[in-house]
Amino acid sequence: MVAPANHTVHANGIRQNYIDAGEGAPVVLLHGFPETNFAWRFQVPVLGAHYRIIAPDLRGYGETDKPASGYDKRTMAADLAALLDTLGIERIALVGHDRGARVATRFAKDYPERVDRLVVMDNVPTRIVARELDARIAKAYWFFLFHLVPDLPETLIAGKEEPWLRWFFSDWTYDPATISGEAFATYVRAYQAPGAVRGAMADYRANAEDIAQDLADAEVKIACPTLALWGADFAAVGKMFDMPRVWAEMANDLRTAAIERCGHLPHEERPEAVNALLLDFLQGWRG
Numbered sequence: 674m675v676a677p678a679n680h681t682v683h684a685n686g687i688r689q690n691y692i693d694a695g696e697g698a699p700v701v702l703l704h705g706f707p708e709t710n711f712a713w714r715f716q717v718p719v720l721g722a723h724y725r726i727i728a729p730d731l732r733g734y735g736e737t738d739k740p741a742s743g744y745d746k747r748t749m750a751a752d753l754a755a756l757l758d759t760l761g762i763e764r765i766a767l768v769g770h771d772r773g774a775r776v777a778t779r780f781a782k783d784y785p786e787r788v789d790r791l792v793v794m795d796n797v798p799t800r801i802v803a804r805e806l807d808a809r810i811a812k813a814y815w816f817f818l819f820h821l822v823p824d825l826p827e828t829l830i831a832g833k834e835e836p837w838l839r840w841f842f843s844d845w846t847y848d849p850a851t852i853s854g855e856a857f858a859t860y861v862r863a864y865q866a867p868g869a870v871r872g873a874m875a876d877y878r879a880n881a882e883d884i885a886q887d888l889a890d891a892e893v894k895i896a897c898p899t900l901a902l903w904g905a906d907f908a909a910v911g912k913m914f915d916m917p918r919v920w921a922e923m924a925n926d927l928r929t930a931a932i933e934r935c936g937h938l939p940h941e942e943r944p945e946a947v948n949a950l951l952l953d954f955l956q957g958w959r960g
Contacts, residue, residue: 674694674695674696674722675695675721677694677718677721678693679691680692680693681736682759684756684759685748685756687737687752689730689732689756690710690730690735690737691727694725694728695720695726697725697960699726699757699762699766700720700727700768701729701766702717702726702769702773703731703753703770703776703777704731704734704771704772705794706771706772706873706876707842707860707873710735711859713726713940715947716947716948716951720948724766724958727762729753731773731776731876732752732876733868733871734863734873739869744872744875744876744878745886746776746799746879747886750779751783753776753780757787766788766790766791768791768792768794769792769793769796770793770939771937775799778791778793788897789898791899792899792900793902794903795902795904795910795911795937795939796901797910797914800888805914809913813913820877821878823878827871834861838857839857842857845938846941847906847934847942851938851941851942895923895925897926898928899924900930900954902929902939903916903930903932904931904938904939906934930950932947
């Protein structure tokens, strides 16, 4: 396996940071909130033994630029398309978690010819969250709504990145101590960087644009084989939504899997189970 290395390129008008590892058919991993591409540390060596792994920091996150605009998912999907063009990669298998799954879903719709298969992890599509929103869902998705408020989240979080992140990583995992030690410290450092909290908030604040984009092609289903997986024990996804029904509305060729004893971060909480599912789903992908 080609050892993992960090690289940066300028693509779609921003400087993008990404991990490149392994060789063979390309598989792209898109992280979610409150993470960076560090989230894939358990997948990169396992998948990289069989495939070329590209794991970027999304716009606004990690070491990628954090511009003032461009956080609608069509633009973020264009970020990925430009990164792939720069690397000379035409067609990929695509894996996205949380916010990364929203980017991956938009990429699969906007660039269907470039996606051989798609994996979406612990994610309810934006337009479906908006459509189903009631008092019960709003309570679970308080952060989703709070992050839409201009300026106030950044003001309240500044200097308190550690307890802010500790709340998410403890509440969103089956075992609250899953993300601890150096792993937790790595995320704290990432979100203490200038512009990092604002970048994550901007991702959420594109909500209205994202819904408009999703509604415009709501009747167009994802064409490629799709695997939806989620943590069976996360209150805001697996316990709140009928996930097979949700993703049957999105994709024609669908597999689903709920991971037991798992919250919102399957790739970090249950990496062996996730890696087995990914390797099985990726079988036959030759690039």
